[in-house]
Amino acid sequence: MRLFRLTEGPGWPWGSWHLLLAVPYIHQQGTWYHVTVEVVGPDITVSINHVPILHYFDTDDPVLEGGIGLVGFTGANFEGGEHVQFDNVLVSTPTVPA
Numbered sequence: 001m002r003l004f005r006l007t008e009g010p011g012w013p014w015g016s017w018h019l020l021l022a023v024p025y026i027h028q029q030g031t032w033y034h035v036t037v038e039v040v041g042p043d044i045t046v047s048i049n050h051v052p053i054l055h056y057f058d059t060d061d062p063v064l065e066g067g068i069g070l071v072g073f074t075g076a077n078f079e080g081g082e083h084v085q086f087d088n089v090l091v092s093t094p095t096v097p098a
Helices: none
Strands: 002-008 014-024 034-039 044-050 052-057
Touching: 014 052
Parallel strands: none
Antiparallel strands: 002 014, 034 044, 044 052
């Protein structure tokens, strides 16, 4: 699993990709996973099936605003190989108790 920052500007195809962190994760083809990405200020945690897999604390240049993107790279080229699907993607602002 890899966490990237995408910055605007020249590059393929939407800008420049900067690798922030990579951790090994073996997936099973044909299996759906519950993936959660939690971002609180410079603190980023990615969990799969409620188990934290990746944790990154961005002290250099934290992303404090912007959007999200989900990309599936399977090791095959874009003309064939495995298919990656995303379903029920939700972006929300955490609620603060009164």
